[in-house]
Amino acid sequence: MKKILLKNGTIIDENGRIIENTDVYISSGKIEKLSKRDDLIISDYETIDCSGYYITPSFVNLHAHSPMNILKGIAEDVTIDDWFNKKIFPYESKLKAEEIYWGTMLASAEMINNGVTAFADHYFSQESVYRAINDIGIRGDIAPTIFGLADDYKIQLKNAEQFIKEFNGKNSRINIRLGPHAPYTCPGDILKEIVDTAKSLNVGIHIHVSETKEQVDDSLKLTGKTPVEILYDSGAFDLDVIIAHGLWTTEDDLKYLNDNVNFALCPKTYMKLSMGQGNIYKLKEKLNYSFGTDGAASSNTLSPLEQARLFALNGKFILGNSESFNILEIWRALMNGHNALSFNTGKIKAGCEADLLIWDLNMLNTSPVYNPLTSIIYSAESNNIKYTMVQGEFLKYDGKLKAYTNNVIKKVNDIQKDIIERGTGESKVKY
Known part of the structure; x- marks a missing residue:
């Protein structure tokens, strides 16, 4: 791995603290040290002025x-x-395994362009x-x-x-966990079996x-319990848990939660599919949350920054309080996603993995800059991200992704034609 020196940048850390005129030294994929600006030229470091x-x-x-x-835009209105x-x-x-591979490549390229260096995925054909x-x-x-109600449930779990x-x-960049679809598609003893399997696999x-x-409402009618309570009874909260959405988590559900439980909120999906305002906006102070994008077929874009922006704006509107959902709070929620995954990322300090962004805010959409966090959260887009680094390697350099982009687009355009020609099949479960 290269040694890299990010010279004379302004750091914005995970808490929103701003540190000017700082050099960041990177080696072996980790942040080696931070120092205040000096004029030394170190020959064995690639230096980025x-x-x-801003470095975040x-x-x-x-x-x-x-x-x-791969299905982006196929199900609208x-x-x-x-x-x-x-x-x-x-x-x-x-969908075929190779199509799932290229769909993931397309999504990953878009996420890298949007400053995402890690994502929690929930899908089948996991090898792809x-x-x-x-x-x-x-x-x-x-x-x-x-899918616990599918005919091949046992095979899915075994695989x-x-x-x-x-x-x-x-692979140090990849972690794996189990993905029961939902309490309503993995009911009763099936969910308990999946949770127990996760425990046995650590x-x-x-x-x-x-x-x-x-x-x-259906869960309460059928079982007398909310989905969160069902998850608690299964023993799931003994594990590290990512709760996708949790839009309608109730006040009473809060007593079941602990620090192992991380909510991934995806407000763009809730808006697009008219899922209601739910309870997350009024319960946010009591939830351990960050942001996801859901699938591109419901969200159309893969930008946690966009999701955070929508969450803040919706929250101000729904609660009727323009002082709530402030800039620091939203930034810290964005950064909190790192805490849900065990990659030692999300902090700019010695010993942490070098997963960093370098921002150019001296652009039309973000100028002038009174507060860089305001500029990022409410004005910035992917073009403001000049560099995206994962484990000390640049995946986006000087505003451009690696050369794989054109190949990915060509492949998915070919796949799109095949998907339309094949049409729909029979799904294993019903929503």
Whole structure:
């Protein structure tokens, strides 16, 4: 790995603290040291002049279905029921492993461009997802999706278990956990079996919970319990858990939560599929949360920054309080995604992994800069990110991604034609 010196930049740390005129030394994929500006030229370091630039920790996408990027735009202006049952699930049923690989490559490239260096994925054909993450250089937390009501549930669980045994720990950029789809598709003893398997493998879980009001109401009618309570009773909260959405988590659910539970909020999906305002805005002070993007078929873009921006704006509007959801709070929530994953990222200090962004805010959309955090959260776009670094390696350099981009776009355009020609199939489960 190269030695890199980021010279004379302004650091914005995970808490929003601003430190000017600082040099960041990077070696062996980690931050070696920070020092105040000096004029020494160190020959064995590649030096990037960061004068006028801002250096921050990178972003984490805490909930994604990255291969679904291959279906971006295929299900628009439909109800949530039709989105799942007439469009997405039927199209997904015919996806091939190689198409899932290229969908993940497409998503990963977009995320790198948007400053994402790690994402928590929830999908099937996990071997294809693993291969893409390995090839492109991003970090991934992979949760093989398990549908408990599917005819081949036992096979899904066995395959996921074998995948974890074979691949977990083999690549320092990839972690693996189990991905039960949801309490309503993995009911009762099935969810308990998946949780117990995760415990035996010493891994966490990633699961959709309380996405809609109807799910919570139906759960109460059928079991007398909310989805969060069902998850608690299964023993899941003994593990590290990523709760995808949790939009309709109740006040009473809070008593079941602990520091192991991380909420991945995806407000763009809630808006697009008209899922209601839920309870997350009024409960935010009591939730351990960061942001995900969900799948590109429902969110269309893979930018946690965009999701954070929408969350802040929605929250101010819904609660009728323009002083709430302040800049520091939203920045810290963005950075909190690093704490949900075990990659030793998210901080700019010696010993941490060098997953960093270098921002140019001296551009039309972000000038003038009164507060750089304000400029980033409310004005910045991917073009403001000049460099994206993962483990000390640049995946975006001077505003440009690696040369794989054109090949990825060509491949997915060919796949799109095949998807349309094949049409829909039969899904294993119904939403």
